[in-house]
Amino acid sequence: MNRYDYVRPDTVADAITALANPDARALAGGTNLVDLMKYDVARPALVVDINRLPLKSIEVSGDKLRVGALVSNSDLAWHPDVQARWPLLASAILAGASPQLRNAATTGGNLLQRTRCYYFYDPSTACNKRAPGSGCSAIGGVNRIHAILGASSACIAVHPSDMCVALAVLGATVEVEGPQGQREIPFAEFHRLPGDMPERDNTLQQGELITAVAIPAPQFGSHFTYLKLRDRLSYAFALVSVAAALQIENGTIKDARIALGGVAHKPWRDVEAEQSLRGQAPEPRVFEAVAQLILRDAKGQGENDFKIELATRAIARALAQAAAGMPQNQSDKVIQ
Amino acid sequence: MDQFASSRIPISLTVNGQRHQLAIEPWVTLLDLLRERLSLTGAKKGCDQGQCGACTVLIDGQRINSCLQLAVTRDGAEITTIEGLADDGQLHPLQASFIKHDAFQCGYCTPGQICSAAGLLAEGHTHSRAEIREHMSGNLCRCGAYTNIADAIEDVMQSRAAMKEAAE
Known part of the structure; x- marks a missing residue:
């Protein structure tokens, strides 16, 4: 793991200020970023520990579920209202990872997790997502887990999330805050296809932080x-x-x-x-x-x-x- | 906002009931802190990637892979490791049940298995054999002692349910 500076902001505003540094990374549950740092795939100059931000509540108001970015996967999946009214979301979350990982992993972090492509994880190989312009080792390589839809000649990686697949069906909205203020991103526009910029997994702008995910009540009952x-x-x-x-x-x-x-x-x-x-x-x-x-x-x-x-x-x-x-x-x- | 000029950051952790004031670099994982600085070698470094569960400890009562936690992010937390499960020399029921059911072979995964099972029981979401298997899936056993591990946990789960029923 590389050496880095560490800050622990208490407010979203302070976190956004710290994240203005292009070599800063926000750290929440750590289940993906710490792993990537151990592999030298992520080499942040500054780690911004966002675990003290007030983004840990699950709110149900009327027909909307609003999940703070720091709510753990476990707390979300087992929340009584989520079990009763958003069971597709609970089911997808519980299909992923392990109980230990779900206890640590957060809602925002789940959206931002990186691909599990073997080559992305191996700095000794070419990978356009990790090192833009270096090539794609998965094309013509070991690609059992790779994409069959929407891939490009630059990248055939897949997004590994289960939760996000449910959020796509549920028509969620991602709430973000950054140097330019707050905005909402429809879920379908949050993640992107690789095209010729596979280093970009999503449409977040530099310095923006996910603060919550809002999910309307489903209309499909038990179907x-x-x-x-x-x-x-x-x-x-x-x-x-x-x-x-x-x-x-x-x-x-x-x-x-x-x-x-x-x-x-x-x-x-x-x-x-x-x-x-x-x-x-x-x-x-x-x-x-x-x-x-x-x-x-x-x-x-x-x-x-x-x-x-x-x-x-x-x-x-x-x-x-x-x-x-x-x-x-x-x-x-x-x-x- | 806490800004740290020095590379060593002051944190406080309560580990198995004992409070520690520590100064720690921000890249040290909780697992390395426990093993290398506090000499608590019960939690094991298996894969060091969150894939095997051998490093599982309880953080504020929740089972978590300590290899993927930076220790600084858990400032103020209460940690329980396998060394802290026994109560005044009395084995934790899960420890006793693992012995009774011969729920290990080499034993390397056992501290993580038992801490994970303690977390599972506290969560209260597990009511069947299939659910034990699913909710213990984060702990790999390369010797393949899964059948006996599930037996050991099921035994404790059933006796707790019986005790709860008797109390009601």
Whole structure:
């Protein structure tokens, strides 16, 4: 780990002042940044310990859930209101990491976690995300876990979050504060595709800090699921995951939302494909067709070609679970 | 805002009931602090990357991977390690149950397993065998003693539930 200076602000304003230094990094739960510092992937000159900022509350007002950036993944997932009214969010969080990591990891940190691409983590290799312009070792390399949608010739990394896949379906808003004041970023615009700037995971500006995530009440009742497929049953990143939610009225689909994890540089939504489900019957033939539609432009990299078929089947299965009101159980893992 | 001119930052930690005033560099992890400076070598450095759980301790009652915590960020916290679980020479019920069920082979992961299980019981979200397995998934055992580890935890969980029922 490199040597750095350390400050511990008590207010958001002081934190933003400290984060004006382009070599500063905000530290919350530490589960990703400390790991990256040990690998010499992150080499901050200044660590800004934001754990004392007053961003730890979970507020439910009317139909909105507002989660402070420093709320831990555990506190959020097990909060009684979240369990009762935002169960898709709870389910996705509990599908990720381990209880120890969820106790430390924060809401803001989950959004800002970096990719788990092996080459990004290995400073002895070329990686455009870690060292812009150096090339991408994953293209033509070991790429079993990599992207099948939205990748570029510069980067085929995927965003590793489970929680963010649910937030994409739930239509969350990211509240940020920076040198220019406060602003709100719709969740779909928060993470970005790699293009020719894979070093940028998201649309935060220099010096901006996430202060909260706001989430409207879902309209889909029990017609949701979070289905995560991985190399072992627990404590592993998704090869493919699907958050699915359906509004069903009088036996037909009124609205649908589908987001994929583990397949792209951001949680992947295809609004056009979602809209194609409107007015249709919630049945396997329809689900298989929309799955094909979502994967129509998918491109494998060799070792991850299997993900295209896996994602197609996972979408159809997740929609069947949602239609049946049978969300995936994250403990016994039996896929119904 | 606390600004630190020196590379050593003053912190206070209560570890297994004992208060320590320390001056510590901001890049020292809680795990290294416990092992190297306080000579508490129960928490193990397995992977040092948050992937194995051997370093699990309780911070303010919550189980956390101490290898991924910078010690300075936990200024003022109460830490319990495996050395602090026994009560006045009396083994913690989980320690006794791990022995009873032979829930280890080499023993390297055991301090982390037991601290993690103590956190699991305190959380109160675990009610079945499947949930024990899932909620203990952050602790790897390379010897593969999982069956007996789950038995040991289930035993304590059931006797606590029985005691709670009897009290009601």
